[in-house]
Amino acid sequence: MTHQTPATPATPATTPGTARLLDCGVAAGPLFLAVWAVQAVTRDGYDPTRHPLSLLSLGELGWVQIVNFVLCGALLLAAAAGLRRDLDSGRGRRWAPILVGLNGVGLIVAGIFPTDAGAGFPPGAPAGAPEMSWHGVLHEVGFLIAQVAWFAACPVFARRFSALGRRKWMRLCAAAPVAALLVLAIPHVDSLSVRMVLATAIQLGLLTALARHHVRT
Numbered sequence: 696m697t698h699q700t701p702a703t704p705a706t707p708a709t710t711p712g713t714a715r716l717l718d719c720g721v722a723a724g725p726l727f728l729a730v731w732a733v734q735a736v737t738r739d740g741y742d743p744t745r746h747p748l749s750l751l752s753l754g755e756l757g758w759v760q761i762v763n764f765v766l767c768g769a770l771l772l773a774a775a776a777g778l779r780r781d782l783d784s785g786r787g788r789r790w791a792p793i794l795v796g797l798n799g800v801g802l803i804v805a806g807i808f809p810t811d812a813g814a815g816f817p818p819g820a821p822a823g824a825p826e827m828s829w830h831g832v833l834h835e836v837g838f839l840i841a842q843v844a845w846f847a848a849c850p851v852f853a854r855r856f857s858a859l860g861r862r863k864w865m866r867l868c869a870a871a872p873v874a875a876l877l878v879l880a881i882p883h884v885d886s887l888s889v890r891m892v893l894a895t896a897i898q899l900g901l902l903t904a905l906a907r908h909h910v911r912t
Contacts, residue, residue, distance in 0.1 A: 750817070
């Protein structure tokens with residue numbers, strides 16, 4: 696008589712509710728960058744080669760960028776909630792959602808507290824460096840939270856994928872922070888604003904890819 700070994704139960708598929716939360720993370724990066732790009736070519740006086748994207752929070756249409764920051768942050772918070780549901784075991788199951796969520800918190804803080812005018816934007820602003828105000832300080836705190844959280848999330852995800860034997864994803868999570876740092880480290884002051892946007896694209900692109908990966912697995 697032949698004895699059959701019971702099949703190993705399949706990993707439960709991502710539930711529709713969890714998938715919707717993760718889809719928020721898929722949308723966050725492309726939406727944020729698209730809104731920036733539209734403003735970069737339509738806002739009077741804004742020069743993407745000279746003006747950091749945070750300056751778009753100022754002026755008559757500054758509310759657009761403020762909403763962009765807050766909405767992107769909220770979408771990342773939703774994605775973090777989806778990851779918390781989805782990662783029920785293995786390395787990084789606790790810290791990965793927390794760090795993605797802190798990315799969202801940082802963006803929300805940066806949106807609620809706008810930066811200070813400077814570099815000639817909005818039109819009529821001083822041409823030099825801005826004088827830091829209390830809300831400008833809090834804006835930088837939000838930026839710092841998002842940056843530290845993202846750079847900390849990369850090795851957390853890399854270690855998780857390494858433990859799962861997913862070498863391609865491990866290498867991607869290890870390479871992304873190196874790429875972002877190399878972009879920012881280029882010694883060319885006049886291109887700093889553009890390079891900051893490119894580094895942001897790398898950061899949000901990785902979060903988008905991770906969210907999409909977990910929706911599909």
